Amino acid sequence: MKKFFALVMVSVLGGIFTLGAYKLFLEEKQPVVVTSQTDTPTFLPTSNIGNLNSILEAPDFSLAAENTVNAVVHVKNVTLSSGQFTLQDLFSGRQPQQRAQMGTGSGVIINSDGYIITNNHVIKNTHELSVTLNNNKTYTAELIGADAKTDIALLKINADEDLPYVTFADSDTVKVGEWVLAVGNPFNLTSTVTAGIVSAKSRDLSGTSSQSFIQTDAAVNPGNSGGALVNTNGELVGINTAITSQTGSYIGYSFAVPSNIARKVIEDIMEYGNVQNGILGIEGVPLPIDDRTAERLDIDISAVKGDTEGIYIGGVVEDSGADKAGLKKGDIIKEIDNIKVSKFSDLTGHLSAKRPNDVVQLKLSRDGNIETVPVTLAKRQTYNMPLVGLVKNAKAADLKKFKAPNGVKILELNDRYEEYWRRNGITEGCIVTAINDEKVNSVDDIQRILKNNMTSEMRIELINANGEKERYNFR
Structure with missing residues (x-):
């Protein structure tokens, strides 16, 4: 028995000795870190924190929306159309009865006196016009004038108080990628605000270079026509006019008449009764020029081979502003009033905001040299x-x-x-x-x-x- 206990004691002492030797000579020493409770904790970035920061940095549209919705109105247009001609009408000698049809759109109040800008297609063939404000007050509207080319019309209501209105911004300074709001009455849903960015400028949908729209991805649907496109300050940069869609509803892109063009049209209507167009007086071809176009217009394509942007002047109209300023065939327009010209709608869009006798500065490439030529726009001669x-x-x-x-x-x-x-x-x-x-x-x-x-x-x-x-x- 004594031998058994002696054996156990020897084993225990041997284990203690071995463990002590390992701790003393073989195990690596680790530093001791002391953390005070008063230290500021360190937070590592995570995906959730990143999303929170993005939300906090996103632009706030609430003030712009609040200032705009009260100045955007609901336009209702009653038109008369003849019903279908029937055999009974034929035998009785009666004329088909006229039926009233209701169309709706939007409009923007542009001063406290009740002048309202909208699209021409919203009020086309009107028999009776009414306007409902955001406070649900309804007024009979008078058509002051309209321009089918730019699709802009001017209305007037007589209210018993000063009305809220939207101020104009300079649409030439709008940048691609800039945030914008579309405000209107889609599907008769009043005071609807959608947000997007400017997707492109000087967009022509006709293929004739007669249009120069601001393209955005803010949602615009039927009923938005004539409504406001505003910047984050609530200033008017365009009048929502069209969408591209195979279904008739918004699928990603909408188009607005730039505010500079809209403003010029309604000012002409108020002052002259019609639109005053300032004409440059050239026949132009956007660069680059293909061989077929060069042959058709008798253009020496080798002379413009190095140029890929601008408007090639293929001809000058007799007695026009361009003719009097000395422009000639072969000149290439690079800029107008310091605005880069890369396609024809860049040029026509800027000119649409000008009147006869206005002077524009054209930067030209002529025989390899760059010149700036002032041109006085003339009244339409052709x-x-x-x-x-x-x-x-x-x-x-x-x-x-x-x-x-x-x-x-x-x-x-x-x-x-x-x-x-x-x-x-x-x-x-x-x-x-x-x-x-x-x-x-x-x-x-x-x-x-x-x-x-x-x-x-x-x-x-x-x-x-x-x-x-x-x-x-x-x-």
């Missing part, structure tokens, strides 16, 4: 007249040549009817003296007469190459 072709205001010498007391001069014959006219002795230089029995003295007269023509018939009076007056009837 017009593409249906059936006839391109006509321009005639000078005294043009009228004297044909002993004509009035009229406009034919510059180019309509391609489709050119053979017909030449066969009857009508050539370039001949004079159009009257349309529908009304004398014409300018291209403005032609536009006015054709605009008021309620029938499909057109009667044209001309003086041919032999100085003989002839009349033509078209149906």
Whole structure:
């Protein structure tokens, strides 16, 4: 028994000795760290913290939205349309009854007196117009004027108080990527605000370089037309006008008339009763130019091979501002008023906000050299007249040549009817003296007469190459 206990004691002492030797000679020593309770803890970034920071840094649209919704109105347009013509109407000799149809859109109050800007297509063919404010007050609206080309119209209501309104911003300074708000009444849902960014500028949807929209990805749907596109300060940068969609509803892109163009149109309507267009007077082709276009326009493509951006001047209109400023075929427009010109809509968009006698600064590339040329814009001198072709205001010498007391001069014959006219002795230089029995003295007269023509018939009076007056009837 004593031997057993002795053996156990020897084993225990051996274990203690071995463990002590390991701790003393073999195990690595670890530093001791002391953390005070008053130390500031360290937080490591996580995905959740990052999202929180993004939310805190996101722009706040609440003030801009609050200031805008009270100045955006609901426009209701009642039009009259004839019902379907039935056999019963035919046998009884009755005319189809007219039916009232309601269309809706949006509008923007632009001053405290009740002037409202909207789209022309919102009020087109109107029989009765009404406007409902954000406070649910409804007023009868008067149509002051409209311009179909820019799709802008001006309304007026007479309220019993000063109205909230939106101030205009300079749309030329809007940048791609900038935040914007679209405010309107989609699907009759009043005071709807959506946000997005400016996706592109100077966007042309027609393919004729006659438009220059601001493109955004703010959600715009039917009923938003005529509503406000504002920046984060609540200032008007555009009038929401169109969407691209195969379904009729928003799928990602919407388009607005820039505020500079809209403002100029309504100021012209208020001051002159119509839109005053300042014309540069060139025939231009955007760069780069392909071989087919170069051949068609007789352009030496080798001369512009190194240029990939700008507008190549293929021709200058006689007596235009460009002609008087010395612009010539072969010049390349690089900038207008320090705004880069890379496509035709950049140029036309800027010019749409100008009037006759305004001066623009053109930066040109001419024979490899860069020049800046001031050009005074002129009133429209030419017009593409249906059936006839391109006509321009005639000078005294043009009228004297044909002993004509009035009229406009034919510059180019309509391609489709050119053979017909030449066969009857009508050539370039001949004079159009009257349309529908009304004398014409300018291209403005032609536009006015054709605009008021309620029938499909057109009667044209001309003086041919032999100085003989002839009349033509078209149906």
